[in-house]
Amino acid sequence: MSFPDKLTLRSPADVVAAVPYLLGFRPDDDSIVIIATSGHRVVFAARSDLPAPDAPAHQIVDLAGHMVPVVRRQQAITDVIIVGYGAADRIDPALHTIDETFTTDGMTVRELIRVTGTRFFTLICDNPACCPPDGTPFDPTASLIAAQATAVGLVAFPDRTAVAARFAPVDGAARDSMRRATDAAATRMERLLAAGMAAVDEAGAQALRDALRQHDKPLTDDETAWLSMLLARPSVRDLAVDLTEPTDQHVTFWADVTRRADELLVPAPATLLALTAWRCGNGALAAMAAEHALQIDPTYRLAGLLRQALHAGLAPTFLEQAIAEARTDRSDP
Template sequence: MSFPDSKLIVRSAADLVAAVPYLLGFRPGDGSIVVIASRDRRIVFAARTDLPAPGTPAGHLIDLAAHLVSVVRRQRPITDLMIIGYGTADHVNPALRAAGEAFTAGGMTVREVLRVTGTRVVDLTCHNPACCPPQGIPCDPTSSLVAVQATAAGLVALPDRAAVAARFAPVTGAARDGMRHATTRAATRLEAANTDGTDLDEAGAQAVRGVLRQPDRRLTDDEIAWLTLLLTRTPVRDLAVDLTPPHDRHVTLWTDVTRRADEPLVPAPATLLAVTAWRCGDGVLAAMAAERALQVDPAYRLADLLLQALHAGLPPSAFAHATAGARTKPATQ
């Protein structure tokens, strides 16, 4: 089985477990369940969610399984699935059984069901003790050949979700003070522009195009302050959504803008980071960036729609189509 970009080959259960952090972008912790969908032996989709607490009524597990089925159905055509649970048998096995039964009842082929406990992986679909002993087989994802190959291919697996959030955490100290002063200056500039009749949508279009032309250049505090104020205008933000290409360097660009933006101005760049990350295939970063936007402004509609689409397992193309009517047309084409 291969990764979507054919950089890695997965030949065993231990290989699959070692590959999961590179599919997700971080290492799942205990209490997680991961569903991996493949098409003709090629991995095309991976999703992770938290399991309910141990001892949760069976109905909650059934609801969780039904949600996973609905998400995976949207990835068709797929040929088979692998399900991996992380944690102790008492906590994980009931959820794995519920998920496996739900997928099978839905007409999908479940090829492997694995449980990872500590540094061992147990194959719950194989009952041959010669190859799959009940206590599992050793598995160290950090030192496996798959991990070495992934690192050589430039893939990254952060230690946990907190490490993903840290990528766009607000700057602090002198950097934060500098941005506050720059935002005050930008607000004065904006007020003057309003007074003299400047077309702010056009000014925003120029600012957006300027930063996108040189995504690797570090922006000054004044440039970020001016850009983030203009991005509060919906046509300017929508133009940035349309013009930002799905490249890692543009993920880096919007990450930097999100980190340095004055707190009330975070929703627009955080949403742009979310959209760009999603288009690049990083659903975890996309969801967490959208959550960051909603943390600052719970009513920020585009971030809310994007998060709903992510949770539903929709592809970026479907999200763009669904939100076309909810977004204003860009002021400058």
């Protein structure tokens, strides 16, 4: 996830306070976070789970080896900060292994930090005056970094579950209502198909423009079902990519359509949610939405391209290339 000109980290306390905002959620224990900086300005951040405690030792080395080229792809990197979450006996050896891998590759590791509970420990500094051996207590919500992150539009959810809840399927009466609306949309689509695919494209363009202009209220069930039905056509989905803007409003819009759409119709709006979140700098939401699309349809090509780009640490400028590649075959979504 890239952060041009957003946050400046000048101390370990700043780093610990910033991580939840950089990722979009607070990492669980057994997480490793890599932050790449240009000077003291954050330009990239990524998180990974540690291998299981009983995994072979080489898996930590392999994890570090994967992270190095991801960070190398970023522009103007001067330093790397590595943060681990969890108990000392689990995290400290992993941090030192990853530190050695980055250092061997020629990168400068500026900070090596472990976060255990509500304390952080700096593994590079051994001066007890500034880095006490029993750690430094912190309250990330009360820091200046938290205020700065909020001011530039970064949000920190309590965990990954809270991020996923943004596009979790509706249930109960809401799901029953959407099923009825989807059945009606399917009947409407059958009639429209009799007029040819050009008619579907025209209806899709109209539905998209009407939906994205609605700033003050969510779509009705019938509108949501009809839009999700139309988005199953790749040309309509591609137009949605063009019309969607990288704003929090459009992230919320596509999250709502994803939540309410029939499961078989979810891949298109979930991918649009992922693309929009990515363009807004919310890599966690983007990755989870793309995975959601692929869980339903593992062959959904645009979601697969997006997942590859996110895992490789590519910037959102890759977006146009991914879209162009996905459009080379209109029959393959």
